[in-house]
Amino acid sequence: xxxxxxxxxxxxxxxxxxxxxxxxxxxxxxxxxxxxxxxxxxxxxxxxxxxxxxxxxxxxxxxxxxxxxxxxxxxxxxxxxxxxxxxxxxxxxxxxxxxxxxxxxxxxxxxxxxxxxxxxxxxxxxxxxxxxxxxxxxxxxxxxxxxxxxxxxxxxxxxxxxxxxxxxxxxxxxxxxxxxxxxxxxxxxxxxxxxxxxxxxxxxxxxxxxxxxxxxxxxxxxxxxxxxxxxxxxxxxxxxxxxxxxxxxxxxxxxxxxxxxxxxxxxxxxxxxxxxxxxxxxxxxxxxxxxxxxxxxxxxxxxxxxxxxxxxxxxxxxxxxxxxxxxxxxxxxxxxxxxxxxxxxxxxxxxxxxxxxxxxxxx
Amino acid sequence: xxxxxxxxxxxxxxxxxxxxxxxxxxxxxxxxxxxxxxxxxxxxxxxxxxxxxxxxxxxxxxxxxxxxxxxxxxxxxxxxxxxxxxxxxxxxxxxxxxxxxxxxxxxxxxxxxxxxxxxxxxxxxxxxxxxxxxxxxxxxxxxxxxxxxxxxxxxxxxxxxxxxxxxxxxxxxxxxxxxxxxxxxxxxxxxxxxxxxxxxxxxxxxxxxxxxxxxxxxxxxxxxxxxxxxxxxxxxxxxxxxxxxxxxxxxxxxxxxxxxxxxxxxxxxxxxxxxxxxxxxxxxxxxxxxxxxxxxxxxxxxxxxxxxxxxxxxxxxxxxxxxxxxxxxxxxxxxxxxxxxxxxxxxxxxxxxxxxxxxxxxxxxxxxxxxxxxxxxxxxxxxxxxxxxxxxxxxxxxxxxxxxxxxxxxxxxxxxxxxxxxxxxxxxxxxxxxxxxxxxxxxxxxxxxxxxxxxxxxxxxxxxxxxxxx
Numbered sequence: 001x002x003x004x005x006x007x008x009x010x011x012x013x014x015x016x017x018x019x020x021x022x023x024x025x026x027x028x029x030x031x032x033x034x035x036x037x038x039x040x041x042x043x044x045x046x047x048x049x050x051x052x053x054x055x056x057x058x059x060x061x062x063x064x065x066x067x068x069x070x071x072x073x074x075x076x077x078x079x080x081x082x083x084x085x086x087x088x089x090x091x092x093x094x095x096x097x098x099x100x101x102x103x104x105x106x107x108x109x110x111x112x113x114x115x116x117x118x119x120x121x122x123x124x125x126x127x128x129x130x131x132x133x134x135x136x137x138x139x140x141x142x143x144x145x146x147x148x149x150x151x152x153x154x155x156x157x158x159x160x161x162x163x164x165x166x167x168x169x170x171x172x173x174x175x176x177x178x179x180x181x182x183x184x185x186x187x188x189x190x191x192x193x194x195x196x197x198x199x200x201x202x203x204x205x206x207x208x209x210x211x212x213x214x215x216x217x218x219x220x221x222x223x224x225x226x227x228x229x230x231x232x233x234x235x236x237x238x239x240x241x242x243x244x245x246x247x248x249x250x251x252x253x254x255x256x257x258x259x260x261x262x263x264x265x266x267x268x269x270x271x272x273x274x275x276x277x278x279x280x281x282x283x284x285x286x287x288x289x290x291x292x293x294x295x296x297x298x299x300x301x302x303x304x305x306x307x308x309x310x311x312x313x314x315x316x317x318x319x320x321x322x323x324x325x326x327x328x329x330x331x332x333x334x335x336x337x338x339x340x341x342x343x344x345x346x347x348x349x350x351x352x353x354x355x356x357x358x359x360x361x362x363x
Numbered sequence: 364x365x366x367x368x369x370x371x372x373x374x375x376x377x378x379x380x381x382x383x384x385x386x387x388x389x390x391x392x393x394x395x396x397x398x399x400x401x402x403x404x405x406x407x408x409x410x411x412x413x414x415x416x417x418x419x420x421x422x423x424x425x426x427x428x429x430x431x432x433x434x435x436x437x438x439x440x441x442x443x444x445x446x447x448x449x450x451x452x453x454x455x456x457x458x459x460x461x462x463x464x465x466x467x468x469x470x471x472x473x474x475x476x477x478x479x480x481x482x483x484x485x486x487x488x489x490x491x492x493x494x495x496x497x498x499x500x501x502x503x504x505x506x507x508x509x510x511x512x513x514x515x516x517x518x519x520x521x522x523x524x525x526x527x528x529x530x531x532x533x534x535x536x537x538x539x540x541x542x543x544x545x546x547x548x549x550x551x552x553x554x555x556x557x558x559x560x561x562x563x564x565x566x567x568x569x570x571x572x573x574x575x576x577x578x579x580x581x582x583x584x585x586x587x588x589x590x591x592x593x594x595x596x597x598x599x600x601x602x603x604x605x606x607x608x609x610x611x612x613x614x615x616x617x618x619x620x621x622x623x624x625x626x627x628x629x630x631x632x633x634x635x636x637x638x639x640x641x642x643x644x645x646x647x648x649x650x651x652x653x654x655x656x657x658x659x660x661x662x663x664x665x666x667x668x669x670x671x672x673x674x675x676x677x678x679x680x681x682x683x684x685x686x687x688x689x690x691x692x693x694x695x696x697x698x699x700x701x702x703x704x705x706x707x708x709x710x711x712x713x714x715x716x717x718x719x720x721x722x723x724x725x726x727x728x729x730x731x732x733x734x735x736x737x738x739x740x741x742x743x744x745x746x747x748x749x750x751x752x753x754x755x756x757x758x759x760x761x762x763x764x765x766x767x768x769x770x771x772x773x774x775x776x777x778x779x780x781x782x783x784x785x786x787x788x789x790x791x792x793x794x795x796x797x798x799x800x801x802x803x804x805x806x807x808x809x810x811x812x813x814x815x816x817x818x819x820x821x822x823x824x825x826x827x828x829x830x831x832x833x
Contacts, residue, residue, distance in 0.1 A: 016553050016555075016556060016792075016795060016796075017553070017555050017795065017796070017799035018551040018552055018553055018554075019551075019552050019553075019554045019555075019803055020550055020551075020552070021383055021386055021550065021552060021625075023554070023803050024552045024554045024623060024803070025379070025380070025383050026803075026804065027554060027558075027803045027804055027806065027807035028376070028379060028623070028807065030804050030807045030808065030811075031807040031808070031810055031811045031814075032372070032376060034807075034808055034811035034812070034815075035372075035811045035814055035815060038811065038812070038815040039814075039815045039818050042369070042818050043369065046368075046369035046370075078815070079815050079816075079818070079819045080819075082815075082816055082819040082820065083819040083820070086819060086820045168585040168586055171586070172585075172586050172589070175589070317463075324463070330486035336747065337585075337747035337748065337751065338747070338748065
């Protein structure tokens with residue numbers, strides 16, 4: 001490693017081409033204009049993800065008009081075609097799948113292509129079609145195979161980025177302890193506040209329309225401390241109207257969960273390092289808990305006692321079987337794999353205690 | 364603010380146009396870039412800006428003090444103070460929890476269990492990079508390779524210049540300060556090179572690294588024991604390609620953006636998986652870190668001039684500390700140990716072979732062996748903990764039982780990643796010369812089409828760059 005190299009590997013013969021700043025500025029501006037023209041829906045998509053505010057709504061409507069204009073000129077066609085072809089390629093058959101699954105995968109690919117064509121014909125946002133495609137992926141392929149072959153409880157796990165660590169730990173524990181199977185569907189930066197970005201109620205309906213689960217485990221709310229719109233009006237975060245609307249959304253989601261599963265489990269958000277964020281977490285947890293009580297099939301499970309310190313407050317490190325282990329990531333929000341494992345164990349213990357491991361195994 | 368996002372694109376356009384508007388006043392231009400760099404850094408957390416400012420200021424003052432000090436002993440004291448300060452900042456923010464938990468485990472081992480209070484410390488983004496930059500600045504002044512910066516704006520900008528701030532390349536003061544001081548820097552911009560690097564970087568990050576991470580690497584590393592041996596093997600290959608594409612993409616984009624401001628950064632990667640020895644690998648992988656470790660750790664320890672034993676010791680220590688620099692966890696230490704031991708064995712093997720006049724192994728076989736040694740170490744690097752890495756290794760015993768994950772799609776991405784390693788080393792230079800035959804506007808149009816294609820192919824959400832957490 002640590003000795004100087006004798007010579008640069010490829011000495012250049014010619015002087016590298018250079019340009020003056022005015023030329024470069026013109027080229028950069030040209031680049032931006034072309035990208036804005038050919039990727040108008042990307043721009044619109046970005047605008048829809050901005051935190052809700054009057055300024056953001058204006059920007060959204062402006063980008064929407066721009067997109068409509070570009071679409072009328074037919075300029076979004078190249079990107080849409082590329083995207084469709086890419087999805088086909090991405091959907092290619094797994095190389096090592098046993099033969100009986102290959103048909104299923106081919107059907108899935110055809111369905112995905114058909115859906116995209118339909119989206120194109122209806123003039124819908126291809127990005128939306130893409131999201132639908134991604135959601136569909138969750139419930140097909142390997143996951144469907146795992147569910148079909150499981151003898152224990154079948155579980156659906158939904159959530160935001162925190163669930164990305166906890167979900168796989170629960171899935172592993174369900175398979176190992178209860179001989180069941182779980183599908184994890186976690187989506188970064190989502191929640192109940194912004195169904196315009198990702199609609200969890202719709203996703204849950206879609207997931208449960210043809211399949212009934214034994215358990216639906218949900219954890220949402222990390223990204224929900226923000227303004228949102230309802231019926232075209234901006235509701236300020238924390239206002240009475242906001243709280244009522246948010247509770248309605250919680251209620252709807254839990255109702256759908258109870259229709260799609262025998263039991264629903266709402267996992268409370270873990271304690272957060274930032275005091276302000278922690279206060280928001282406490283409020284969201286209290287609403288979720290209250291809504292859980294109103295739904296007989298739902299149960300609320302708090303994570304503070306599992307992953308917090310002796311007072312249930314934020315702790316990066318916890319004593320686990322005599323060792324001090326890191327349970328939270330450096331950002332003070334997410335959990336480490338070890339922390340996810342602790343929550344998963346607590347959850348599985350709870351399920352096993354309630355139903356009985358024997359009953360579950362015979363399920 | 365991540366490079367491949369609309370937020371950054373808008374930020375860059377504003378800064379670029381503002382910088383262009385101030386081209387006739389270089390000092391004012393620097394202030395614009397400085398403000399932009401602090402906004403870029405504060406985007407994560409405004410408190411980080413204070414730390415960056417404080418680090419820059421302390422290094423600035425110590426640099427001036429060192430310059431003004433003539434006595435060798437006093438100069439050494441100033442250097443020691445600067446190194447303690449920079450490593451202290453790094454240690455406090457990055458290693459506090461790791462050392463406390465290791466200490467607690469150690470006490471438990473001897474039955475002296477104590478509940479040590481662990482402080483909750485936020486890890487500022489890019490701290491490892493700018494503290495190392497601070498050390499190199501002071502040591503270079505001490506070695507009289509550079510003069511201390513007099514202008515505080517230059518110093519603040521050197522430490523905070525946004526393209527390289529959060530994940531390198533680790534640039535030295537001698538590389539960047541003369542460029543900042545040169546008012547003509549903006550009149551000769553290597554825009555073709557910049558466009559090529561930005562396009563290439565976006566493709567590597569958005570398409571290859573992101574998809575490999577989501578579709579192959581993450582599922583297997585999350586739960587290795589449920590996968591078959593082939594999947595485990597391909598997931599490690601996948602991670603090797605992913606981390607290269609992720610990190611080199613950041614470097615490429617950073618170098619490209621800096622070029623548009625008329626500033627050249629050093630190269631950070633050179634097809635590392637075509638290396639035929641571990642030593643060669645470190646000449647090609649994260650080159651600016653390698654040279655930092657060489658110049659500020661390996662050589663001060665004695666390098667290879669103090670006898671065979673001390674050379675082995677120095678190599679080993681340098682690699683272990685390099686591992687620890689990446690993260691405060693035993694799996695990173697193990698990663699460093701594997702590279703350290705590997706290099707010692709390689710050195711010893713070379714001496715042994717030469718003494719017996721044995722022929723070297725065939726070139727391709729050496730590349731194959733080195734790549735697999737690097738992959739073994741990557742398992743520890745990517746695993747959440749040492750225990751997970753061991754679980755991963757044990758899972759190779761699963762044989763063909765378990766889930767299967769490799770698809771034509773992921774295999775294509777892997778192939779693309781590997782093919783890139785064996786293309787001619789001067790391909791970028793040739794492409795630059797070829798593309799320069801087109802007018803610059805045409806080059807920008809091609810880049811726009813490449814970006815639109817990448818946007819069409821990229822996944823819906825974008826993961827942060829791997830090296831942001833270091």
